[in-house]
Structures are given as structure tokens and as C-alpha cells.
Amino acid sequence: MSQEFLSLKTEINIGKIGEEIAYKYLQAKGYRIVCTNFKAPIGRNRRGAEITGEIDIVAYDENTLCFIEVKTRSSDSFASPLSAVDLRKQRQIIRTARVYRRIFYLQNPPFRYDAIGVILQADKPQIKLFKNFFTEEKFKQKRWIFPETYF
Structure with a gap:
């Protein structure tokens, strides 16, 4: 097996x-998963290929619908796990x-976007x-197009 496959x-x-x-953490905190x-x-890219989106956990925190992204790292020496949740x-x-x-x-219920960082020690x-x-x-409010100075 190649090193790349083992790493993946x-x-x-x-x-x-x-x-x-x-x-398990969310269940202990009272979330209903x-x-x-x-x-x-969720759409197509410029070449026409279908793009599939994924949400790690969908849960209710009382009456609020939560879409939760989970990021895990074996250590935080390189970067925080949540640094991977970019634009x-x-x-x-x-x-x-x-x-x-x-x-x-579910168009009208209150909802929010949460993130969980897990560092395995x-x-x-x-x-x-x-x-x-x-x-x-x-x-x-964020800009998606680079300023012209980049080009």
C-alpha cells in the first residue's frame, strides 16, 4: 500500500x-440528535459535475435547529481544528x-451553525x-472575489 493511501x-x-x-458530547449536553x-x-461546478454537501451532525438544542461541523486533529501543534472551517x-x-x-x-424555526473542535490526546x-x-x-459580508491587486 502506498504511503498516501495509509495517510488518507x-x-x-x-x-x-x-x-x-x-x-456523545452533544447527547450529554442535552442535544437531540x-x-x-x-x-x-447543492449545485454544480464550472465543469457541470454535481457538488454534494455534507453536515456532520444535525441536532436540536432546545428549540434551535443546529447544523454542526466537527473537526478533529491528533494534536493542535500545527493548527486549531477549527481553522479548517474556512469560507x-x-x-x-x-x-x-x-x-x-x-x-x-423547516423554513421558519430558529437555527444556527455550530462547530466542535476535537483534539485527540x-x-x-x-x-x-x-x-x-x-x-x-x-x-x-465577506468578499469572495480577490482585489485586482492580486492579478
């Missing part, structure tokens, strides 16, 4: 372990959440929940 397999396992830890790994088509990922989560709400006729994993990690309003 390890990353997938770390991600799944982190999602399981986050799932609706589904995990929700996938839906592109936020856009994908927002589009997938819109599809979810449309499918299940030898003795005990560190878990941090960030409620309202980003919002659609904040997201709309």
Missing part, C-alpha cells in the same frame, strides 16, 4: 472518531443546511463547542 485512511479514521466523540452525515446535492466550507454548510430545511419544510480528548460559529449574515 488514518485521516478518515481520526475524523470518524472525532464525530463519535462529538456525538436528528441525523449524522447528512448529504445532499469555502462555511458556504458549503450553509447551502447544505438550506437544502435540509427545504426538504423537511493520549489520555483524554479535548472538546470545544462553539455555538453560532458563523452566521449567514456575517457570511454575506
Whole structure:
């Protein structure tokens, strides 16, 4: 087996372990888990290929519908787990959440976008929940086009 395949397999396992830890953490905090790994088509790229979005955990925190992204790292020496939730990922989560709400006729309930960072350590994993990690309003204010000075 190639080193790249082994590395990818390890990353997938770390991600799944982190999602399981986050799932149990949210249940202990009183969240009602609706589904995990929700996938839906959210559009097409420039070549016409279908783009599929995924939300790691969909849950209710009391009456608020939460779309939760889980990011896991084996250590935080390189970067925080949540540094991977960049603008592109936020856009994908927002589009997938819109599809979810449309499918299940949930246009008006309160909702938010949360993120959980999991750092796997030898003795005990560190878990941090960030409620309202980003919002659609904040997201709309960000610039997606680079200034002309880049070109």
C-alpha cells in the first residue's frame, strides 16, 4: 500500500472518531440528535459535475435547529481544528443546511451553525463547542472575489 493511501485512511479514521466523540458530547449536553452525515446535492461546478454537501451532525438544542461541523486533529501543534472551517466550507454548510430545511419544510424555526473542535490526546480528548460559529449574515459580508491587486 502506498504511503498516501495509509495517510488518507488514518485521516478518515481520526475524523470518524472525532464525530463519535462529538456525538456523545452533544447527547450529554442535552442535544437531540436528528441525523449524522447528512448529504445532499447543492449545485454544480464550472465543469457541470454535481457538488454534494455534507453536515456532520444535525441536532436540536432546545428549540434551535443546529447544523454542526466537527473537526478533529491528533494534536493542535500545527493548527486549531477549527481553522479548517474556512469560507469555502462555511458556504458549503450553509447551502447544505438550506437544502435540509427545504426538504423537511423547516423554513421558519430558529437555527444556527455550530462547530466542535476535537483534539485527540493520549489520555483524554479535548472538546470545544462553539455555538453560532458563523452566521449567514456575517457570511454575506465577506468578499469572495480577490482585489485586482492580486492579478
